[in-house]
Amino acid sequence: MRLNYAHRRMLKLVATIIVTSALMPLMDFFTYRAVGVSAYPLTAILMGAVWVGGAVLLGAARVNLTHPRLSRGYSEWLATVPWEYGKPLPLGSVLPTVFDGLMVLFFTGLIVLTQYAYPAAVAGCVVIIQTATPEQAANFHWIKDHLWLAPFLPVVAYAVGYGSAASFALSVTKITPRALLVPAVLVPLCFYPGGPSLARTAAVATVILVVGVCWMIQCLKRFPWDAPDWNRPIKEIYLEASIRAKHLGWPHLQVGPWRKSEDPIGWPLKLALSGLAAWWLLALGEVLSKGAWTHEGGRPMTEAEQAALAAAVRASFTFGLPCLISMSRLLIYFAEGSPPISLWGRLRTGQLVIPGYDVMFVAPLCILAVGGTLPLLLFQLNVPGLFVLAINVFVVLLIEMGMGPSLEAWTLTGLNGRRRPGARISSIERAAMQGRGA
């Protein structure tokens, strides 16, 4: 097997991952020498995270480096030569090869070996433990019991990275922009229901990989792609590369004919995104419920204690997330426009409500109201806590994305001003109160 350009680039990435992960024991060593306290098992967790994350990155890089659709120069050049699907790609095959198998084997071997040399294993969020103190070890009880999962994780991670990147490559061809939904929907199945499962994880990785490869073949068969920006004048490409519209600044960005691209999200996508968020929360909640709180300070927790702790955490998320979501919407709108009159001005003129501006507060208030009352209702109906959390987030996100006025409508038609860069509202208000508005 001859190493091509993409292989060499990937090997550089592998070297970077290894060097990064090797920093962890060093960090542990220096922390111990400096302050006499070992950073272990944090360093072990980080090391495992670097490997698993690295495997995902490698899988994605594999597609990114070889798929002509993801490189404008490559695809433009390819269009000038007599390449068609079926012939080998000049920069190496984008489909899985022996090299991918070797990559995965390398990472698996790395994990198996270091499990003994530096007792760090990996698991979704990773670990541990032979030399940790009994207290530390007990807190990672669940992960310790599932240590055998670790060597399989690079396979899954590489497949997920590869399949997701392949789906992404498909989505940029606009054949089906929803392609990324497949990995987004399937990945939580690794953890839900019933906590992490190797069988399901393997199945999910296989499906993502197979779907990604199938779509990639479909994508390559359609070459050359009829993308809207295909064959644009070189002057335009130069212009776009040198300065983008978002860098035009004040006032062109605020009152010019172009605004931040706000592709209207249709209701199907809003439903899908809200559903996905709820689905991921369900899966993550399941992981945390099953594995995170089985021990406290080395002492096994009773089932009642575990249930109480899990319920408390779920409740804080159930009521906390709507607050965060509401706040995020407020911040986005605040950033887009300032009120037509200061708070002081409102009080002094008696115009406490300015509908053209204040309409933007309605949705965040609704989010708080619904997010605060819906869980209570669901709890009354004896809906399990995890489902309450998921349903609440689903509904709240739907309100966040679906309730008007949209940012575009509010900024274009509402009673809001555009802030100059660097202008702080306090200085504007101060000037206004002193009657120096003009």
Added chain:
Amino acid sequence: MIDIVNLWHHYGVRPTLSDVNLRIETGELVVVMGPNGMGKSTLLSLVAGILPPFKGHIEIDGKRRRRSIEEEKEIRRRVVYLPDTPWLPVQATAREFVLAVGRLYGVEEDRLFDHAERLLKLFDLHAVGDAPIASLSTGQRKKVGICAALITDAPVFVLDEPFSGGLDSSALLALQHVLKALAARDEVTILMAVPVPELVDALADRVAIIKEGRIIACDSPAKIRESMQMATLGEALEKIIHPERVAQLDEYLGERPR
């Protein structure tokens, strides 16, 4: 056409603009003049869409600002606003910025590159056109802002003190001629604030004088001079805006030790 109807605006308690009414016909060049802090920039900001009117409304070419998304977008395509101190991307070059603004306004590529070259030459930016804006002087930066506004080919220009900001005499002359040429075209409407009467006299079709948030006079420079029976527009303005100034000057100068 710009139609300003019953326009009110206040930042805090004191109204900055009170019941302003002004109609600027298509093809007119109207200059807003008045003392500092009396609402000139606020009026221009309202017309440009930077600020929302507290009461009243603004119509541009028959479309009302902020009434609907479609109308607002249509207006934005037709209006370019040059603030007194425009923000500039200092890492970009003058040429890049000017081209990008032209593209923003949908100027056709062939005309865009040609027009940019001519503008950069006209304002002596040709030699520094490929240098980062960060390396340009204050006056050169102002020129970049002017070029960016002019390249848009917009039918409505809202210019806040375009002659200030360290422009050299050559640029002042060039800008005067360009604005005059634009104003001579029937389809271009210009609303600008200029504090220097000498520059306005030869340029403006009409001068709107604003004081304490109200338009107290709006007529051609010649008629304003005539009505005040003054030889220059500056003196006429002084008589309208500060009738007490001559007496104050006499009083001030009379008290000085000789």
